[in-house]
Amino acid sequence: MSIHLDSRSPEQYRVLLAKYDTWMFDCDGVLWSGDRLIDGAVEVLDILRRESAYKSLSPLLWTVDVLLCHTKELICKISRKNYKKKFDDLGIEASVDEVFGSAYAAAVYISSVMKLPKDKKVYIIGMSGLEEELTNEGVAFVGGTDPADNVLKPPSHGIPPDPSIGAVLVGLDTSINYYKLSKAFRYLHSNPSCAFLATNEDSTFPSDKGLLPGAGAVLSPLTTALGPSRPVTSIGKPSGLMLDCIKAKHNFDPARTIMVGDRLNTDIQFGKNGGLATLLVLTGVTAEENLTGPDASSIVPDYVTQSIGDLRIIKGA
């Protein structure tokens, strides 16, 4: 059973502050919704930073899946540099080192966890943000935004196997096409030792143009064509690999860490998989009725509060 926090009772929130030194946040639906800040979010984040200031641990960490920007294109780059710009635009204090997107986590996974040999490269289905993170981590790649792969129709020549491709990595790609899918399929199908990775498996994502197919949808032609004998390794939430990447970069105690999110099957499951406490907010995709009744989710957060802004009540505590 979740503890439903009472926004009129400062005591309950003070207990949270005493129990947890490190706060991890999902962003969209928690701190902001599209381009609109959640009421009170900046104030609460300031309180949390101030309260944690005397501790040596990392007080605040951000996990982001897809960040939406208003550019001329349907959606924008999802590198940490772009996330940082979003934080700045909304007036939220954050450093790039505190931000963990699934693209960054995938780059860290390839360079530091699976340790891709230096003579191998990654074939990517994804956008420039993914390329930026791979470049920063020193991972060689092909595909992605390369004009040779971004074609309206596949070329007439066949696709030779390429043993130098050590991994295929799939993220959200609004320039997905049959040629890229065929190349990724060929590399994976012809070479059992080629790793099959995805940034995340979100089936949709909410854009300012409405709901659109997500990274999990872009990935599905490959999982369908390859069949169950070739499972994908997904790096983003709720996978524990994302937390391994955060642990590789930050010093914190999981037993004194709380994950705040709006999605049960990604954010809250991610916290549970990593042994973190979990706090669900109802300003995003999850509503009160998803928590009770016969159709309630089996994923139960430790705490529930209406909005991150509710924590303002501890101000001056």
Next chain:
Amino acid sequence: MSIHLDSRSPEQYRVLLAKYDTWMFDCDGVLWSGDRLIDGAVEVLDILRRESAYKSLSPLLWTVDVLLCHTKELICKISRKNYKKKFDDLGIEASVDEVFGSAYAAAVYISSVMKLPKDKKVYIIGMSGLEEELTNEGVAFVGGTDPADNVLKPPSHGIPPDPSIGAVLVGLDTSINYYKLSKAFRYLHSNPSCAFLATNEDSTFPSDKGLLPGAGAVLSPLTTALGPSRPVTSIGKPSGLMLDCIKAKHNFDPARTIMVGDRLNTDIQFGKNGGLATLLVLTGVTAEENLTGPDASSIVPDYVTQSIGDLRIIKGA
């Protein structure tokens, strides 16, 4: 248990000829393999036509999923006219009316079975062969090969719902892109009465350039993004809808019809779903070892023979 026909025993094949008036054939892996005729296939088809000549029923029917042609493009149109050309090229006697591809069956399904109202149209993800079949059946459509939808990147404007779209139909499309997927998703997601149809769900198809993602792979981003509450209706084998379309055009007795194919989960299952007898040949994707042992398929054909050419033994019977 299947009856394994003995290619040295003409009696067994004569029994088949006496029991079944109408023969339905899958083509690739049965009559031909790529551009190579299966040894004896033309001779056997001539025998079957001659033996059935005195009967008033349709002696031979062909069901085709994907037909491969050698063109400048990776794969070609899959209309019945193109199938007919393939038959002609290989010296097989066949008329267009005898050929049922899943694109044609989808067009017949929309016009004659679901009876799409005349003020509604179909949004298609598919190629010119699919468009040709829809045009022939008088079905209005948008999308497909329209240059406005075949773009490298989605345009910056949003996708408005379109209540005039009465169905989304997905087939193999080697020009699949994120914009087409987003449009199809929007039409289906915003309108519960919009039908969700697929020509077939083959995960891969064998091309002369090697194995490639099939119509089922092109379809999967939509099934993934829409989730299980929005199931797709698949028209091609093994669906019974394909047989309904054949029945709408031909006079035959299912109890005296035999389906010949090389795939257990499409051809043989299709025959079983329709109450037809089934004959498996081993010149395609299924090998003897798929039929016995602990990993044997649960789909059991009535008869098994090495090759359609084995039926030559009844010549002059």
